[in-house]
Amino acid sequence: MDETETYAALTDVFRDVFEDDDLHLNADMTADDVEDWDSLSHMRLILSVEKAFGIHFSTVEVGSLNTVGDLVRLIRSKQS
Template sequence: MTEADIKTKLTAIFRDVFDDDSIVLRDDMTADDIPEWDSMSHVTLVVATEQTFGIKFRTAEIEEMHDVGDFVRLIGAKVEGKAA
């Protein structure tokens, strides 16, 4: 799965969680860029992402994510590892 494929699916998740079809993800996007992105919506994003991609994140991995680019790369590594 390419980063573009991941971003497409992740964009749909963000738009659903925040109920905002205008969201366009950027690698440098953080919670500061979406006013509704708080700790509760972050948990919702993580759970929805795990369900969509069929992966699980460890707490330490979640804590190391600083922006959408980190999120995309972590998803890619998890999906690739799952396929191996």
């Protein structure tokens, strides 16, 4: 899966978790850029990403995420 495909799949996850079909991701996006992205929805998002991509994140990895771009890089590193 290349970066474009990762963003497309991740966009589907975000749209489902945040119930917003108009949501478009970019590498610099943070929780401040998405309405209703709070600590509870963050955990739902991480669990949904793990399920969608068939991967698992450690607590340290999740704690190091600051942007959507960070998440994409982490996903891709797990798929290599």
